[in-house]
Amino acid sequence: AQSVAQPEDQVNVAEGNPLTVKCTYSVSGNPYLFWYVQYPNRGLQFLLKYITGDNLVKGSYGFEAEFNKSQTSFHLKKPSALVSDSALYFCAVRDSLSSASKIIFGSGTRLSIRP
């Protein structure tokens, strides 16, 4: 069975500082990993994904994520945080061995950027 864990309910960062939002996963086969962002009363917006290839993936709004197979992690990062980055962030995984198109999400991490 596939699963995703986001160990931090909330991350607080000062504007201009680097940010990291943590994610670990568990799958039977190879993982397809995704990050999404959600603003209040809105649906989820896709940020970036890892399928194969380079472990560092770049996405929208200056975000990037690093795939680490040995640590089964896919942490989201940004070198310099903006107040507008404040939102709810979800990590998600699909198992390459799963015959269904199931995407499982983590519990979400609320990112708060203070001016």
Next chain:
Amino acid sequence: ETGVTQTPRHLVMGMTNKKSLKCEQHLGHNAMYWYKQSAKKPLELMFVYNFKEQTENNSVPSRFSPECPNSSHLFLHLHTLQPEDSALYLCASSPRGGNTEAFFGQGTRLTVV
């Protein structure tokens, strides 16, 4: 805009009412999903449809009844709901391949009174 449209955006219903949520996509995707998002709980996968066939029912109570008449439309029929069913219901779609992301609608905010 993601190309996935959900209606209505907000819905208030009594426990004895019957209502339906609608989701529509014209992205050519053949997988569609219903998720439930409650306050302080993880995003819960409810149902998955592939090529109009239900491939996942995540132990959802029978008061929630999905319908997928074609690959572009997905419904969630609601009847005799409970107040704890109040949540944001999100629809998503994706191509069936595993390495593709899902596209989400804006959600329907459901309140059961």
